[in-house]
Amino acid sequence: DSGVTQTPKHLITATGQRVTLRCSPRSGDLSVYWYQQSLDQGLQFLIQYYNGEERAKGNILERFSAQQFPDLHSELNLSSLELGDSALYFCASSRTGRGGSGNTIYFGEGSWLTVV
């Protein structure tokens, strides 16, 4: 158990809908990262937050947005869903964004999203 909690574990929704994925980081971790893994794309970095502020942005679509709340949990909002958004979405956390010991990035078990 990495200590990173993601909900829901599985979600099935229709095209055009909107969903929210939730992530609770490890206790004491200030940095949260979101990744998308689809069959043909591998693990893609979406976005990172540090202590409530956006820190880095990757290949995140405009239909997607995220935020980190004062209690440090994070939500990834996916709207106007398309079939191609079906994927496994991972959240990860670390104490800070620095490398080295004490700042390892740990991943949750992911949220499976199926768009039908």
Next chain:
Amino acid sequence: DAKTTQPTSMDCAEGRAANLPCNHSTISGNEYVYWYRQIHSQGPQYIIHGLKNNETNEMASLIITEDRKSSTLILPHATLRDTAVYYCIVRAPYNQGGKLIFGQGTELSVKP
């Protein structure tokens, strides 16, 4: 982001050491090398990391060349449960958020 190059796949006999190579020739002096693995569709699992020196923990050893342009992850006694995709990643510097950018990794198959 410094890129890494890994073999697409490797086989290893159960009980033998698995040596997974990685090239990272564009790595900068303050960038760390991290190794993760992903078993089936589970969350990536942290294995080990290093900057300049060789490192060892309960899971594996990491050997980094003196010029830091390549490294090798060693699983000393591979078991069937070590079958997974192994990712070698140069972690982005702090001023770029310290994120991990995953490549395609090495698919390691441990065979009886």
